Amino acid sequence: MTAAMDIRQTAHYMAVAICTLIVQTFLWIIGILWSVIREIVNGVFRVVISVIVLMLSLITFFGLLLWLLTL
Numbered sequence: 001m002t003a004a005m006d007i008r009q010t011a012h013y014m015a016v017a018i019c020t021l022i023v024q025t026f027l028w029i030i031g032i033l034w035s036v037i038r039e040i041v042n043g044v045f046r047v048v049i050s051v052i053v054l055m056l057s058l059i060t061f062f063g064l065l066l067w068l069l070t071l
Helices: 002-069
Strands: none
16 A cells, blocks of 8 residues: 555656646746747837837938028
8 A cells, every 4th residue: 555655746746747747847838939029129119219200210311402502
């Protein structure tokens, strides 16, 4: 009876260890994917903001140029 309980307890601990390893691996993969997606989104936002700043700068430059030509 004691040997059977020891085997059952050992099997239980092994099952818990395997489940813990699977969950940790799953969370690790999710963390990597999340960081990749976050970097892609940040890159897209940087490009959008850069394009907006470029357009505003060009509008301002040509507005200044037109103002100088009309003096």
